[in-house]
Amino acid sequence: MNSTDTTAELLENRKTEASAWFEDLRNQICKAFEDLEDELTGTNADQEPGRFERKTWQRPDQVGETGGGGTMSIMRGRVFEKVGVNISTVHGTFSEQFRKEIPGAEESEGKFWASGLSLVAHMHSPLVPAIHMNTRFIVTSKSWFGGGTDLNPMYEIEAETQEFHDVLKATCDKYDPAYYPKYKEWCDDYFMIKHWNEPRGVGGIFFDYLDSGDWQTDFNFTQDVGRAFLDIYPRLVARHMNENWTEEQREWQLIKRGRYAEFNLVYDRGTRFGLMTGGNPEAVLMSLPPEARWP
Template identity: 45%
Template structure:
């Protein structure tokens, strides 16, 4: 039985790929990924809008690139609940520049030296910066790559993850967040959560400061086993876990009391967020290396406001100091046992 025609009214905008082409290629992984990320973007944007004042909505910006493909950038700014919320999808194709090839090779992918290779990439990425310091920031990104490294050979893989960056530590929030992700992982492989939680702790580190960006989550890259379909199903489960992992925390804390001191601390921690994204984040680097890069969309992850204060070291016994202790020593939130960090 053929699947029902695609209903574009459920999305934030018209898909990047022509709808007739998507309908004709429903079994192709490129189509499956584009439709999945379009759905995730729309569901997440609408869930966030439901927490905001009625007059505050996402700006929807659909864009195309001459090199092939494009994206849909959804941004909500200056809301009462969300100071800045960005939810992007991109579906791009073209040839891979040597800088991006070198970056991929450093992660174990092996391509021919000095060649420009045809590629396809599709992904959804979001960063939510709430106004209230008691509401944590969330980031997630799920993506699919294909690289044609010979006339008959295509290398493919998935990557992504979801992580939480609180400004004040609430252990129940961290446990809820991690348990939701573990439940999604366990549907597919009981070893995934421990492995990808450790990888997340290892990846989201501001190395020059010796501290984690937040309380972690899951992170993985170069996922190409056991099969393409099983990898896709796993990534879909992870993406579907974002709303139940985060929205309860927004509802719980969005009206919590805070003052000037808490706001200044939030802005300082956002400065750390900026440092990680601009210095270490692979997705940011890949985007900036890609021909026809759309810098406004790539940098939508940066907060509307941030602060850098010289030699700021909080009292270890303060609420800020308690958070810093966790950022310097990642915890096993669910008691699943310590694991070696992923390569």
């Protein structure tokens, strides 16, 4: 076996390992969210606890052959008004126009492979923050990890914003003390709703093109971002899901959701990537809230 064969085999093993992790993380998150549905005692407790429903999809490539696909996991429950935890593993060829925007795509003649998990949760209670999280591994002639998470409370509690950021900082600091300030700033800049000149939420971390030269360490960091999410977010939900809320608070929640929808349709890179690569529109647009309002 020559070095080229060895490198190709190593890359295939890495693809398999990464996609298996995203599926495992999906399973852990769905279990944690269904547990929260079971534990509700406040508003909506007289309803049946929600459960995830899964739907698989396949995407054809440009010549009509299979280009991979994914599985949507959607729950409409009594705590989670709408939550999606989607995984996908797709491959194919970027259009000549789009490949100019992706590192290494022109050198690979547009060929790509991508696997990842994408999560968005919209809550019944306006006192429980919405959240987004995704992690991914992408391969062209180069390969890298990306992802992050950001918290979107309707009513910010500064101590909980700090708690959320402290968990993310501790995760980043295990790998590089430069990560947290860099990725926090990237998140703040990225999740700015420019036409309103206001942030989408209270931030978090966002990273992309992570290729330090040590694939295993980069993969470990990406896994730990998922574990950090699984540590902090269910705790925040459980803390507030049984509190009573008012119609005025619900109205504000719906207006904030309108801003969220505007960002995802105008600026979100994941939305653009999914639609430009022939992804399932239902899965790509899973992030949109079930109900929103514009004043």
